[in-house]
Amino acid sequence: MSIERTFAIIKPNAVQNGNIGEIITAIEKDGFTIRGLRLTRLTPAICQGFYAEHVGKGFYPELENFMTESPVVLLCLERENAIARWREVMGATDPAKAAEGTLRKKFGESMGRNATHGSDSPASAAREVAYFFNAFDLA
Numbered sequence: 172m173s174i175e176r177t178f179a180i181i182k183p184n185a186v187q188n189g190n191i192g193e194i195i196t197a198i199e200k201d202g203f204t205i206r207g208l209r210l211t212r213l214t215p216a217i218c219q220g221f222y223a224e225h226v227g228k229g230f231y232p233e234l235e236n237f238m239t240e241s242p243v244v245l246l247c248l249e250r251e252n253a254i255a256r257w258r259e260v261m262g263a264t265d266p267a268k269a270a271e272g273t274l275r276k277k278f279g280e281s282m283g284r285n286a287t288h289g290s291d292s293p294a295s296a297a298r299e300v301a302y303f304f305n306a307f308d309l310a
């Protein structure tokens with residue numbers, strides 16, 4: 172296993188519910204180093220570019236409404252095996268199916284309002300980190 176970087180979002184519902192601190196604590200306790208961190212609000216155009224693979228699917232309009240409704244926290248996370256490990260820490264996409272102790276189980280409200288995002292492959296991680304962070308944003 173090697174040191175790698177992944178891209179994470181603390182989604183609008185988790186920010187609204189005051190869960191930023193607990194989620195960042197879980198990230199740090201799991202051994203991730205935070206390399207990039209920004210609070211922002213996504214626009215529809217930025218959301219379409221980010222979720223390009225999902226634009227046109229039935230759930231996309233609801234996903235865009237949700238992701239643009241209020242601020243999000245963007246993160247670049249680094250550790251050994253970061254991509255797979257962050258997805259384990261988040262849990263399954265649907266909070267109802269996520270394992271006990273995972274972030275989506277704890278902070279997710281529904282399939283759509285599922286609290287966090289994590290890249291699903293090295294190619295996605297590279298694209299997503301570069302979509303939101305430039306070299307000067309990454310420590």
Ligand code: UDP
Nearest residue numbers: 225230234263264282283284285288289291
């Ligand atoms: N999503 C949804 N309904 C679906 C599939 C996905 O609302 O049927 C949302 C969900 O919030 C998910 C996001 O779209 O996190 C992106 O979907 P993906 O399949 O990439 O899941 P993830 O990688 O986030 O677990």
